[in-house]
Amino acid sequence: MRRYAIRTFYDGRNYQGYQRQLNLPTVEETLIDALIEIGYIVSPDENEFRSASRTDRYVNAIGNVFAFNSEENVILEQLNASLPSDGSIICWSYAEVSDDFTPKYSKSKKYWYVLPLNYLKTTTNMDLDEISLICSYFKGEHDYRLFCKMDDRSSIRKIDEFNLIVKEDLIIFEIEASSFLWEQVRRMVGYLLKYEKLSEKLQDTENLLQADTQITDLNLEPADPRQLILVEHFYDNIDWQSNKKAIENINKRSNRLLMRLKQDEIVVSSIHEFFKSREIVE
Numbered sequence: 010m011r012r013y014a015i016r017t018f019y020d021g022r023n024y025q026g027y028q029r030q031l032n033l034p035t036v037e038e039t040l041i042d043a044l045i046e047i048g049y050i051v052s053p054d055e056n057e058f059r060s061a062s063r064t065d066r067y068v069n070a071i072g073n074v075f076a077f078n079s080e081e082n083v084i085l086e087q088l089n090a091s092l093p094s095d096g097s098i099i100c101w102s103y104a105e106v107s108d109d110f111t112p113k114y115s116k117s118k119k120y121w122y123v124l125p126l127n128y129l130k131t132t133t134n135m136d137l138d139e140i141s142l143i144c145s146y147f148k149g150e151h152d153y154r155l156f157c158k159m160d161d162r163s164s165i166r167k168i169d170e171f172n173l174i175v176k177e178d179l180i181i182f183e184i185e186a187s188s189f190l191w192e193q194v195r196r197m198v199g200y201l202l203k204y205e206k207l208s209e210k211l212q213d214t215e216n217l218l219q220a221d222t223q224i225t226d227l228n229l230e231p232a233d234p235r236q237l238i239l240v241e242h243f244y245d246n247i248d249w250q251s252n253k254k255a256i257e258n259i260n261k262r263s264n265r266l267l268m269r270l271k272q273d274e275i276v277v278s279s280i281h282e283f284f285k286s287r288e289i290v291e
């Protein structure tokens with residue numbers, strides 16, 4: 010029996026999160042059902058099925074990772090044929106790994122939070138340099154208890170990278186770390202998007218990240234999960250074998266999604282323009 014790791018794309022809008030839940034459609038359950046259907050595994054327990062990240066409802070992924078033991082040779086076309094025909098989950102790369110490989114323990118992982126550049130311009134008066142400066146305060150090891158949904162874990166984390174990338178008409182918050190807290194990325198981005206409207210005390214980002222800060226709650230909602238993408242998990246010494254057809258199918262689905270988003274943006278912009286062009290008398 011061999012152990013395999015597989016990288017998978019998914020569109021989170023179709024699922025109630027990644028982790029298995031009773032009587033709810035999830036990415037993990039869908040993957041396990043497909044693996045059982047084609048005879049790659051008997052059960053998740055017997056074949057030691059493990060996942061790298063358990064993303065929340067509506068969160069997307071390009072490169073989440075799962076692993077399992079199997080006596081069969083992995084053929085990605087066969088696995089993808091058993092996954093939803095709408096292309097909402099596509100496995101695009103695999104590798105044979107050591108028997109003790111656990112995908113959760115990656116060297117680091119990267120997230121993107123993606124927004125239309127026009128959205129950022131209409132919701133804040135800050136320029137990109139100002140936003141980048143605030144992003145830089147999050148780099149390094151800090152106490153992130155004000156920027157997460159707390160559980161029983163320590164809130165001390167180290168952010169390796171927090172960059173602002175402009176790509177055509179998109180703005181991308183790119184964040185990389187060895188581990189994240191629950192809702193940490195979305196709460197950091199939510200803070201940035203609301204920064205101008207915060208009190209002077211709450212705009213002191215460096216103080217908020219100190220273990221001895223006197224502030225106990227920012228009272229801010231996390232940013233919308235639909236804009237968040239788990240991009241990649243990084244591991245040492247894994248020889249990934251990618252599938253060209255699977256990647257082409259991911260790009261096709263992404264292009265259709267982008268077209269729908271642009272259509273939505275046009276509708277919203279048209280409504281704004283309608284009212285901007287008219288004098289409103291109260």
